[in-house]
Amino acid sequence: MINIDVNGRPLEVEPGTTILQAAQKAGISIPHLCYHNALPPEGSCRMCLVQIDGYPKLELACSTTVKEGMKILTNSSVVKDARKSVLEFLLAEHPPDCPICDKAGECKLQDYYEEYGLFESHYAESKSRKPKQIELGNNLLLDRERCILCTRCVRFLAHITKTGELGVTERGIKAEIDIYPDNPVSNNYSGNLAEICPVGAITDRDFRFKTRSWFLEEKPSICPLCSRGCAITIAFHPGFTRFDLPQRVYRIKARENQAVNGAWICDIGRYGYSFMDENRASKIRLPEDGGETDWNQAVDYLSEKIMRLVHMKRTDRIAVTVSTFLSNEELYLIKKIFHEDLGISKIYFVDPSEGSGDELLLTEERTPNRRGAIEIGFEIIPPNQEALAETTDIIFVFGNGINDQVENAVEEGIKPIDLKVLMSAHKSAAAERFDCVLPMSLTAEKSGSLTNVDGLVQAFIPALEPLGDSRPLWAILTDLGRKMAIDFKTYRKFSSTADIYRELSREIPFFRK
Amino acid sequence: MDEKILTSDFGVEDSHTLAVYRKRGGYKALSKALKKMKPDDILAEVKAAHLRGRGGAGFPAGMKWDFIPKETEKPKYLCVNADEGEPGTFKDRYIMSHAPHMLLEGIMLTCFCVGIQTAFIYIRGEYEHVARRLEAAIEEARKEGLCGSNILGSGFDCEVIVHRGAGAYICGEETALLESLEGKRGNPRLKPPFPAVVGLFQCPTVINNVETLSNIPSIVLHGGKWFSGLGLPEDGGTRIFGISGMVAKPGVYELPVGTSLKEIIFTHAGGMLKGKALKAVIPGGMSAPVLKADEIDLTMDCHCMLEADSMLGSSAIIVIDQDTPMLEVLRIMIKFYSHESCGQCTPCRIGTSWIHKIVQRLCRGEGRREEIDEISRLASNILGKTLCPMGDAAAMPILSIIAKFRGELEATVEERRTEIQ
Numbered sequence: 001m002i003n004i005d006v007n008g009r010p011l012e013v014e015p016g017t018t019i020l021q022a023a024q025k026a027g028i029s030i031p032h033l034c035y036h037n038a039l040p041p042e043g044s045c046r047m048c049l050v051q052i053d054g055y056p057k058l059e060l061a062c063s064t065t066v067k068e069g070m071k072i073l074t075n076s077s078v079v080k081d082a083r084k085s086v087l088e089f090l091l092a093e094h095p096p097d098c099p100i101c102d103k104a105g106e107c108k109l110q111d112y113y114e115e116y117g118l119f120e121s122h123y124a125e126s127k128s129r130k131p132k133q134i135e136l137g138n139n140l141l142l143d144r145e146r147c148i149l150c151t152r153c154v155r156f157l158a159h160i161t162k163t164g165e166l167g168v169t170e171r172g173i174k175a176e177i178d179i180y181p182d183n184p185v186s187n188n189y190s191g192n193l194a195e196i197c198p199v200g201a202i203t204d205r206d207f208r209f210k211t212r213s214w215f216l217e218e219k220p221s222i223c224p225l226c227s228r229g230c231a232i233t234i235a236f237h238p239g240f241t242r243f244d245l246p247q248r249v250y251r252i253k254a255r256e257n258q259a260v261n262g263a264w265i266c267d268i269g270r271y272g273y274s275f276m277d278e279n280r281a282s283k284i285r286l287p288e289d290g291g292e293t294d295w296n297q298a299v300d301y302l303s304e305k306i307m308r309l310v311h312m313k314r315t316d317r318i319a320v321t322v323s324t325f326l327s328n329e330e331l332y333l334i335k336k337i338f339h340e341d342l343g344i345s346k347i348y349f350v351d352p353s354e355g356s357g358d359e360l361l362l363t364e365e366r367t368p369n370r371r372g373a374i375e376i377g378f379e380i381i382p383p384n385q386e387a388l389a390e391t392t393d394i395i396f397v398f399g400n401g402i403n404d405q406v407e408n409a410v411e412e413g414i415k416p417i418d419l420k421v422l423m424s425a426h427k428s429a430a431a432e433r434f435d436c437v438l439p440m441s442l443t444a445e446k447s448g449s450l451t452n453v454d455g456l457v458q459a460f461i462p463a464l465e466p467l468g469d470s471r472p473l474w475a476i477l478t479d480l481g482r483k484m485a486i487d488f489k490t491y492r493k494f495s496s497t498a499d500i501y502r503e504l505s506r507e508i509p510f511f512r513k
Numbered sequence: 514m515d516e517k518i519l520t521s522d523f524g525v526e527d528s529h530t531l532a533v534y535r536k537r538g539g540y541k542a543l544s545k546a547l548k549k550m551k552p553d554d555i556l557a558e559v560k561a562a563h564l565r566g567r568g569g570a571g572f573p574a575g576m577k578w579d580f581i582p583k584e585t586e587k588p589k590y591l592c593v594n595a596d597e598g599e600p601g602t603f604k605d606r607y608i609m610s611h612a613p614h615m616l617l618e619g620i621m622l623t624c625f626c627v628g629i630q631t632a633f634i635y636i637r638g639e640y641e642h643v644a645r646r647l648e649a650a651i652e653e654a655r656k657e658g659l660c661g662s663n664i665l666g667s668g669f670d671c672e673v674i675v676h677r678g679a680g681a682y683i684c685g686e687e688t689a690l691l692e693s694l695e696g697k698r699g700n701p702r703l704k705p706p707f708p709a710v711v712g713l714f715q716c717p718t719v720i721n722n723v724e725t726l727s728n729i730p731s732i733v734l735h736g737g738k739w740f741s742g743l744g745l746p747e748d749g750g751t752r753i754f755g756i757s758g759m760v761a762k763p764g765v766y767e768l769p770v771g772t773s774l775k776e777i778i779f780t781h782a783g784g785m786l787k788g789k790a791l792k793a794v795i796p797g798g799m800s801a802p803v804l805k806a807d808e809i810d811l812t813m814d815c816h817c818m819l820e821a822d823s824m825l826g827s828s829a830i831i832v833i834d835q836d837t838p839m840l841e842v843l844r845i846m847i848k849f850y851s852h853e854s855c856g857q858c859t860p861c862r863i864g865t866s867w868i869h870k871i872v873q874r875l876c877r878g879e880g881r882r883e884e885i886d887e888i889s890r891l892a893s894n895i896l897g898k899t900l901c902p903m904g905d906a907a908a909m910p911i912l913s914i915i916a917k918f919r920g921e922l923e924a925t926v927e928e929r930r931t932e933i934q
């Protein structure tokens with residue numbers, strides 16, 4: 001370990017650490033624009049200059065590694081003046097777009113001006129006019145007036161995706177970010193560019209002019225769209241009291257998790273959030289309920305139907321189809337209730353078909369918890385529709401929680417089954433064929449855990465409120481378990497997903513890690 | 514007459530050919546080194562010569578070579594900085610045109626000393642015919658076994674490749690030169706790591722100026738002590754002073770390090786042009802802070818120039834007369850730096866452009882004298898805060914002109930303002 005001193009505070013840091021990293025770890029903030037912790041340092045913005053005892057000039061915090069006994073000042077008057085001058089240079093040519101800029105409220109240049117600037121402009125020259133809506137490819141637009149040439153975007157494409165679509169052309173004050181002719185940005189990680197742009201230079205069409213960043217709340221979650229399990233932040237609008245908004249979720253951002261996704265997410269996970277608000281199932285429907293039903297009635301109804309078969313010792317007439325969109329806890333409850341308590345062997349899986357993966361994050365399995373299902377002990381086999389129809393009186397279909405793929409599971413073939421129960425987060429044409437439809441919450445609306453492709457179990461908490469009457473499946477299943485009272489004692493203990501996980505990890509060593 | 518090392522062949526017919534160079538004693542040093550000396554012997558001589566870099570920074574060449582790791586599995590490279598972009602500087606062009614083999618011999622000796630097998634000459638794009646001449650010299654040398662494989666039967670191999678730049682001042686900065694040579698945009702790199710450890714293609718690299726390397730044959734042949742004796746104790750040898758501006762005989766003059774600036778201008782360069790009076794001198798290429806007419810009683814060596822708050826730089830002397838308004842000097846200067854800023858780091862990119870805009874206004878008569886303070890403030894905010902030395906190169910001369918000619922600048926600004934009213 002190396003001993004340094006930052007602003008009079010002794011710190012003990014790992015060798016090879018930069019001053020910026022050491023300071024950040026100790027909660028001392030040093031402003032920076034071009035530096036991004038997942039990209040190689042560039043040292044070009046000059047915002048992070050700090051004073052080091054015995055050094056003739058100010059040095060970069062982002063690229064200078066600590067040395068034993070180094071005495072660093074991050075807030076001396078020399079440092080403050082240097083910062084101010086860098087801000088003055090950057091703002092000299094920066095357009096006063098803040099009122100119409102999508103980055104306003106989360107713009108580092110704006111924040112740093114508030115924190116370290118607050119000077120009157122001395123700039124008496126006319127600002128250079130530059131194109132403001134350059135198509136970069138995919139969803140991305142570039143505003144060259146706002147660009148501060150930090151080259152985070154260039155470095156991201158050079159070092160992370162290694163696709164290199166962007167570069168700097170021209171020189172000096174004319175230097176600008178550009179694509180190569182007829183070679184737009186076209187990789188599956190392009191949305192990260194808008195996110196890492198410290199100012200409003202690169203924006204994406206998906207978010208442009210839809211809302212202001214300060215209206216949004218942010219909560220952590222896990223992306224359920226493939227088996228990587230990337231850490232995400234869901235940014236949602238809590239709504240206004242006097243009028244409804246068309247959507248709750250306005251964007252998904254990457255959340256750093258070095259064990260899984262580093263600092264990035266793919267465009268499928270970033271832009272595929274509309275399923276959280278669109279076409280959602282929100283009402284409980286039971287046969288002949290007259291439209292007024294609550295969850296108690298629904299659980300009573302299902303329990304009664306199941307118990308009737310239990311008493312007739314005909315539980316082999318029950319079939320279940322599930323999907324690996326469900327959490328470890330929910331899959332465990334399904335196994336416990338339907339397999340262990342009721343002795344049902346007809347448990348089948350309906351998952352989205354595989355897509356193509358890439359070398360970075362996206363996996364072929366377009367579902368978040370196949371590994372979890374396997375570890376819990378399921379065999380991932382699809383249903384045989386015809387055989388099902390002949391041997392089944394009740395079928396439970398647990399939708400995949402994402403969209404309308406349940407249709408695959410309910411071909412005309414199962415029509416003869418007496419009671420067809422669908423639990424789904426979304427409305428679908430197929431729902432019409434079911435006798436009983438129950439609205440389910442999404443991953444983003446519940447707690448639980450998922451097991452990613454590498455066997456890493458990741459817990460998540462609700463980011464959004466369940467929509468309409470929807471409930472998390474684990475809660476529905478716990479109620480059902482209690483109601484049926486085959487093993488009342490166990491289900492009585494479950495008041496949270498943590499309780500269920502505790503039981504699950506006691507039973508299955510894999511989950512004990 | 515003073516000893517001439519670099520320019521002794523200048524003016525000799527066909528001095529650029531191998532035959533003439535050999536007839537006049539060329540490649541004797543290489544032969545001596547390969548037959549009788551070990552690499553460390555050469556290093557010792559170069560250190561004893563107190564040869565300082567002739568490109569601008571004046572770093573001792575022997576020390577630079579010594580930074581190259583001895584034990585490395587990577588190839589090592591020599592990059593010859595022939596970008597010669599500093600305004601006022603034209604000495605390397607003369608060396609390469611008149612004595613290309615002297616440079617080649619210097620390259621061979623350096624490569625033998627440091628254990629390098631590939632050297633690149635990064636030459637500025639405008640020097641097209643000079644580049645051709647170098648290439649022809651390399652071919653001549655190759656045919657005679659002085660370049661390529663098994664040089665002079667010694668088993669030592671060394672290839673020399675001429676690479677033409679595309680016309681950017683910044684590519685004369687050593688790390689930008691490396692980037693450009695690698696085929697990338699010529700932006701300076703962050704240091705550390707230094708090129709001696711992580712240089713061209715991530716390998717240990719020596720980067721030396723043309724003139725620096727051209728001195729090596731003489732040092733090897735006559736010894737470091739002899740070379741050092743020609744100049745000053747810590748700053749040996751001779752230097753080529755390129756004089757331009759309002760003097761009677763502008764041109765290149767090879768004189769001992771430590772020759773008086775006054776003597777160079779008034780004796781060697783024949784004094785001021787008829788009817789012109791001296792106002793100011795830029796002693797080391799445009800980036801060197803300006804000296805007033807009464808400040809030129811100085812010796813031209815690295816130390817003395819630093820003491821005088823200027824720098825020897827590339828020892829390119831620009832002589833400014835009384836009829837040249839310093840505001841115009843300032844305008845030409847900042848136009849250059851603003852145009853040549855690579856744009857990578859904030860203070861240089863925006864600062865030089867901002868100052869340029871103000872100076873242009875002042876020249877048009879649309880400014881106020883107080884704005885000279887503003888220029889000074891902006892230049893101070895560039896100074897010492899940029900990624901590469903080019904920020905300082907722009908800020909230092911501007912600050913020195915303002916410090917030394919403020920009265921004249923203010924008067925010119927006011928004059929121009931009244932003119933347009």
